[in-house]
Amino acid sequence: MSNPYAKLPAWAEYGLIPLVNLVVAFLVAGLVVLLVGENPLNAAYHMINGAFGRGEYIGFTLYYATTFIFTGLSVAVAFHAGLFNIGSEGQAYIGGIGVALACLWLDKTMPWFVVFPVAIVGSAAFGALWAFLPGWLQAKRGSHIVITTIMFNFIASSIMVYLLTKVMKPLGSMATQTRTFEAGGQLPKLDWLLSIFGLNVGNAPFNVSFLLALLAAFGVWVLIWRTRFGYEMRTMGHSPSAARYAGISETRITIIVMMISGGLAGMMALNPIMGEQFRMQLDFVQGAGFVGIAVALMGRSHPAGIIPAAILFGMLYQGGAEIAFEMPSISRDMIVIIQGLVILFAGALENMFRPAIGRAFAAIGSRSSAAAQTRGA
Amino acid sequence: MSDIAIELRGIDKSFGLVHANKNINLTVRKGTIHGIIGENGAGKSTLMSILYGFYQADNGDIVVDGNTVTIKDPNAAITHGIGMVHQHFMLVENFTVLENVMLGAEDSQILNTSISKARVELKRLEREYALEVDPDALIEELPVGLQQRVEILKALYRKADILILDEPTGVLTPPEADHLFRILGQLKDQGKTIIFITHKLREIMAITDEVSVMRRGEMVATRNTRETSVEELAELMVGRRVLLRVDKGEANPGAVKFSVRNLTVRDGRGVTMVDDVSFDIRAGEIVGIAGVAGNGQSELLEAISGIRKAVSGNVVLNGEAVDVTGHADPAALRTRGLAHVPEDRHHVGLVLKFEESENGILGYHRDKRYLNGVFLNTKAIQADAEEKIKKYDIRPPNPRLKTANFSGGNQQKIVLAREMERNPDVLIIGQPTRGVDVGAIEFIHKRIIEMRDQGKAVLLVSVELDEIRALSDRIIVMFAGRVVGERDPGATEGELGLLMAGVEGRKEAAE
Numbered sequence: 001m002s003n004p005y006a007k008l009p010a011w012a013e014y015g016l017i018p019l020v021n022l023v024v025a026f027l028v029a030g031l032v033v034l035l036v037g038e039n040p041l042n043a044a045y046h047m048i049n050g051a052f053g054r055g056e057y058i059g060f061t062l063y064y065a066t067t068f069i070f071t072g073l074s075v076a077v078a079f080h081a082g083l084f085n086i087g088s089e090g091q092a093y094i095g096g097i098g099v100a101l102a103c104l105w106l107d108k109t110m111p112w113f114v115v116f117p118v119a120i121v122g123s124a125a126f127g128a129l130w131a132f133l134p135g136w137l138q139a140k141r142g143s144h145i146v147i148t149t150i151m152f153n154f155i156a157s158s159i160m161v162y163l164l165t166k167v168m169k170p171l172g173s174m175a176t177q178t179r180t181f182e183a184g185g186q187l188p189k190l191d192w193l194l195s196i197f198g199l200n201v202g203n204a205p206f207n208v209s210f211l212l213a214l215l216a217a218f219g220v221w222v223l224i225w226r227t228r229f230g231y232e233m234r235t236m237g238h239s240p241s242a243a244r245y246a247g248i249s250e251t252r253i254t255i256i257v258m259m260i261s262g263g264l265a266g267m268m269a270l271n272p273i274m275g276e277q278f279r280m281q282l283d284f285v286q287g288a289g290f291v292g293i294a295v296a297l298m299g300r301s302h303p304a305g306i307i308p309a310a311i312l313f314g315m316l317y318q319g320g321a322e323i324a325f326e327m328p329s330i331s332r333d334m335i336v337i338i339q340g341l342v343i344l345f346a347g348a349l350e351n352m353f354r355p356a357i358g359r360a361f362a363a364i365g366s367r368s369s370a371a372a373q374t375r376g377a
Numbered sequence: 378m379s380d381i382a383i384e385l386r387g388i389d390k391s392f393g394l395v396h397a398n399k400n401i402n403l404t405v406r407k408g409t410i411h412g413i414i415g416e417n418g419a420g421k422s423t424l425m426s427i428l429y430g431f432y433q434a435d436n437g438d439i440v441v442d443g444n445t446v447t448i449k450d451p452n453a454a455i456t457h458g459i460g461m462v463h464q465h466f467m468l469v470e471n472f473t474v475l476e477n478v479m480l481g482a483e484d485s486q487i488l489n490t491s492i493s494k495a496r497v498e499l500k501r502l503e504r505e506y507a508l509e510v511d512p513d514a515l516i517e518e519l520p521v522g523l524q525q526r527v528e529i530l531k532a533l534y535r536k537a538d539i540l541i542l543d544e545p546t547g548v549l550t551p552p553e554a555d556h557l558f559r560i561l562g563q564l565k566d567q568g569k570t571i572i573f574i575t576h577k578l579r580e581i582m583a584i585t586d587e588v589s590v591m592r593r594g595e596m597v598a599t600r601n602t603r604e605t606s607v608e609e610l611a612e613l614m615v616g617r618r619v620l621l622r623v624d625k626g627e628a629n630p631g632a633v634k635f636s637v638r639n640l641t642v643r644d645g646r647g648v649t650m651v652d653d654v655s656f657d658i659r660a661g662e663i664v665g666i667a668g669v670a671g672n673g674q675s676e677l678l679e680a681i682s683g684i685r686k687a688v689s690g691n692v693v694l695n696g697e698a699v700d701v702t703g704h705a706d707p708a709a710l711r712t713r714g715l716a717h718v719p720e721d722r723h724h725v726g727l728v729l730k731f732e733e734s735e736n737g738i739l740g741y742h743r744d745k746r747y748l749n750g751v752f753l754n755t756k757a758i759q760a761d762a763e764e765k766i767k768k769y770d771i772r773p774p775n776p777r778l779k780t781a782n783f784s785g786g787n788q789q790k791i792v793l794a795r796e797m798e799r800n801p802d803v804l805i806i807g808q809p810t811r812g813v814d815v816g817a818i819e820f821i822h823k824r825i826i827e828m829r830d831q832g833k834a835v836l837l838v839s840v841e842l843d844e845i846r847a848l849s850d851r852i853i854v855m856f857a858g859r860v861v862g863e864r865d866p867g868a869t870e871g872e873l874g875l876l877m878a879g880v881e882g883r884k885e886a887a888e
Contacts, residue, residue, distance in 0.1 A: 227751050238728045244684050245725045246740035247708025
């Protein structure tokens, strides 16, 4: 009675419901496209084709997905400990400093496979540092993490403006960016991976940080479900009172989880900085931290859900750009509307169709059991 | 006019796959007290919620006074003369009695005229039913017994002829409960019909005229109370014969294992909840703490188990001091031989979203046998869970099932298995059988006595006086945070009841 919604089979819980939500989101998005006087089917074609039509397009989709896997994992890890980290955006931004420093220091003397590990450590360390402060403030001073992480996004943004206009910009340049890295600061593309499937990556910046993202997803799974620390953080996430009873230190978990979360967000910076632009530019995160929240929600905070959700959002980014290019009356903002609808239906309205689906299952269940009874009689 | 107040015909209600009420028929005669009894989850509350308009039945009819009616919300229930006194009072704490009674039943936009009218009506009701309460007293300043009286007045003010009381004695001291029974008797004599929901057999026998028994969503029997017995009702509730009395031998108390001296604990608001409490527990004895809920028992348990910091006092476990005023880590206390079955298994003792096996290590998850370095040893955890499931007959026997999907009794067994199988020296148990079905109660009581007989020091806190009396070797009574008396288990219920109400205690303290 306390739980009026009956339990659904796993395939319905993790497959059917997200699918229904997604279909509804796209139907509503179709209506929006219709309202601006364009053909929604046409738009859908451009979206799918633009995301998956050619090897190059797939490369772009996966490039975006790489970014979203990192930020999605960042949000998800914190979520399992009951912490809502809105600050992945700022943590990723600050993480960029670690990448840039590693590259600026070593790119002329070392090959990429030496620079890459240093950059990984640097990005994670800077991201973790940026998450440590809100974590510490919550654990020791009771400042709510949602508020502090939002504020830290703004602080991060200001710090980066300062660094990229005053400190890290080469002398005499007008662009707010670091110098371009030499070969050691450039990650190789994963063209060989796509060519296995007979695809050509073309100009797409699909690079080795995708593999790192998959590795991170596996690592997060191990951390959450297979380690003592993961057990403790899940206990705290589900029930702080049970955690206190079990002698689990809330302070310790909060601070460490925030640092892991910030570290994952920071590693996101590897993808655009070392994988695409080969320099650190102003505003390189471009909202990926916030998309990470949607990715984590949609992927149910499980790495196995986050990867497809990140690919979905990668598709929306890449396919959306294609729509904007092919159909001039649909602007870039329209794409943001569609993304917003996906977030709305997959995240915020996650439970909207659950009662109906639950009833349908109950009806089928009782009918089949009734049938079994008549057959028995 | 028929002499039937309410008739339910073929009421059916499902929540998704859960069939909460199956084809329920119930006839309540006018001017009687009709008991409804059943274990937790038997569907009593759902049925009453349908009658009061919180839920709609999927099927079936409700007949009030000979007319079939639809009750789509509580307002409709009130129009048909049905009033409800909830288990958790629905009162505005910082409103006066009068304001609470008239809330939602004001008959004018101008508050003053409503108030004066309501005052006259309230006075009349108080006289007619002998339910005196000061209309201008604030609710938060009234004891729970009187708050409940306000709930009853609220229903009468709305001209209810049929009163539903949902587990009304859970928060009352025995004298308060007796008083409530007298009031219900008077209401019956005045022609009101009362539906009385409870899981306590004794109350059913004491005041009802008829009793209906529910089990697993079905109405299994209706009896004249005079023609039935506690044993028969228990059997109907559980579906098999139950042993109601606990068999236990003499206690053999040994050395003091756990001692509490001058413990004082404040809650989050700074209110002193435990006031200068001292007691000892010896090996091989069960010390029961009796008291009405909210008299400091919960805070006492939290302080001695290291969850809540005490303000002052000393606690000695196994001869070694426990830093109760500083950092008494619950995990460290566990390794020193203290096991704790918390009062609130849903929020404290278990993580309901965890698999059963994961809850089997809660608090013991740092133990090497469950770990491979920093990793969990899932095989060992699983094997451990399977062993306990077998030993404690936890059903369904599936360690991978979500804990929320176990019944209350089985959830409690999960906690007990975890804490008892550690072979602790001192076992602290809060509300061992709250929300637990009768069948499991028997098992749990037996295990607690076994622990005593193995020489453990057991501290038992329960709001069920019967349970305290059945299990304890010594009984300590708490009132308003203080220990107001100690009795042996032979003490009468009346004697303990007076202590729990703070009456005797004050006298003793004065002497």
